[in-house]
Amino acid sequence: MPRARANGLELEYDTFGDPANPPLVLVMGLGAQMITWETGFCELLAGHGFHVVRFDNRDIGLSSYLDELGVPDVPAVMSGQAPAPYLLADLADDTVGLFDALGFAKAHVVGASMGGMIVQQLAIDHPDRLLSVTSIMSTTGDPSVGQASPAALATLTRKPAASREESIEQSIAAYRTTGSPGYPATDEYLREKAARGYDRALHPEGTFRQVAAVIASGDRTEGLRDVRLPFTVLHGEADPLVNVSGGKATAAAVPDSELVLLPGMGHDLPEPLWAEIVAAIVRTAARA
Template identity: 60%
Template sequence: MPDVRANGIDVRYETLGEPGDPALLLVMGLGAQLVDWPAEFCAALASRGFHVVLFDNRDAGLSTAFDELPQPDPAAIFGGDQATVPYLLSDMAADAAGLLKELGIARAHVVGASMGGMIAQQLTIDHPGLVSSLCSIMSTTGDRTVGHPTPEAMAALMRPPATTREEILAGAIASSRVIGSPAYPASEEWLQERAAAKFERSFRPQGTQRQYAAILAAPDRTAALGGVTAPTLVIHGEADPLINVSGGRATAAAVPGSELIVIPGMGHDLPKPLWPQIIDAIVANTGRASV
C-alpha cells in the first residue's frame, strides 16, 4: 500500500481495477479508514469498469496525523469560536484533489459517505474540473437546520473513545445497534471482524476528534452546491438516526438536476443486501457524465 505526498501531507491509498478505466474515488467518513469500504463493495465497482481509488483521510488510518495540534473544543466551535479548529473540510478536499493529481488522474467520479460525502461535496465545489460525477451518501449540506441526529445517535457518537481492543469490539456492536440499518442488521461476528481489522491497522481517537471539529466548523454549503454542474446522486437511508434523511433531501434540493434515492430501512451504514442497488445507482450516475 503506497503513500503519496499530496497537499503537504502523506496520503495512504489503494487502487483496484485497471488504471486505464475511468477513475472512481471513494471518500470515507468520520474516524474511518480506507478499509471501512468493504473489499467486496470495492471489487464490485471495479468489475463494472472503474479504476477504484480509496484512501485514508488526514488524521485517520495511515495518512499523516496532526497530533502536534491542540485538541479542539467542540462546544466553543459549535458556538462560533474557531480558535481550536485544526483544519477545515476544504483542507481535506484539497488532500483528495492532491491525491488525484499525484496519481495523474485528470478527472474522477467521486463517491463520499457521511463526512466523506461532505468532503466530496467540497471537492466538487472547490475543484470542479477534477470531478466527473458526484455521489453523496448519508451526508448533509452543513446547514444546521437539517440532518440532525437523534439523542441516542449523538450519545453513541460522543461516547468516550475506547482504550482497549475488547472495548473497541464491544463498542462496534453497540454503535451499530444504534446507528445501523434496522431492516438490515449486521451480524456481531462481521462487526467484530471489521472493528478488529481497523484497530490492528491504526487507532487514532484524537484524530477523530479533530475531524469532528472540521465538520462543526464547516460553513453551510447550500449556496455553493447550487453551482455544481457535475451529475449528482444523493443516497440516504430513510431510517438514518445519525444524519437525518432531511440532510440528504437538502443536498439533493441544493444541486440542480440531482437525483435522490431514499432507501427504506437503511440507517447510517452500507448494509450488504443494499450493495447491488447502491452500486447500480452509482454506475448509472457516472453514465450521465459527459467525460
C-alpha cells in the same frame, strides 16, 4: 499498501481494477478508515469498468496525523469561540492532491457521511477536476437538516476506549444504534470488522479534529446551487446519525441531481444494498 504525497501530507491508499479505466475515488467519513469501503464493494465497482481508489483521510488510519495541532475544544468550536484545526475544504484539497499524485486529470467521486460533505466541497471548489459526484448518507451543513438522534449523537461523543476489547464492544454498540434496522448484521461480522479496524490503526485524537472541521465548515447550500455536474444523493430512510432530511436538502440544492432513498438503511452500507448503490453510482457516472 502505497502512500501518496498530497497537500503536504502522506495519504495511504489502495486500488482495484484496471488503471486504464476511468478513475473513481471513494471518500470515507468521520473517524472511518478506508477499509470501511469493504473490499467486495470496491471489487463490485471495479467490475463495472472503474479504476477504484480508496484512501485514509488525514488524521485517520495510516495517513498522516496532525497531532501537533492539538485536540480541539469542540464546544468552543461550536460556539464560534475557537477555530477548528482545519476545515472540510482542506480535506477536499487533500483529495485533489491525491488525484495529482496518481495522475488523474479528473475523476468520479463517491463520499459517505463526512466523505459526502467532502465531495460536496470538491464539487464547489474543484468542479473542473470531477466527472461525477455521488453523496451518500450526508448533509449540506445546514443545522436545520440532517440532525442526529440523541442516541446516535452519543456514539460520537463517548469517551475513547481504554482497551482493545472495550473498543470492539463500543464499535458493536455504536453499530446497533446507527446501523440499518432493515439489514441487521451479525455480532460475529461486527466483531471481526471492529477488530480489523482496531488492529490496523486507532487514532481518536484525529477524529476530534475531523468533528471540529465538520462543525466549523458551515452550510454548503448556496455553493451547491452552482454545481453543474452529474450528481446523485443516496440516503437511508432509517438513518439516525444523519437524518434523511440532510440527503433531501442536498438533492434539493444541486440542480438536476438524482435522489435515491433506501428504505431500511441506516448509517452504514449493508451488503444486501450494494448492488442498488453501485447501480446508482454507475448511472451517475454514465451521465458524465
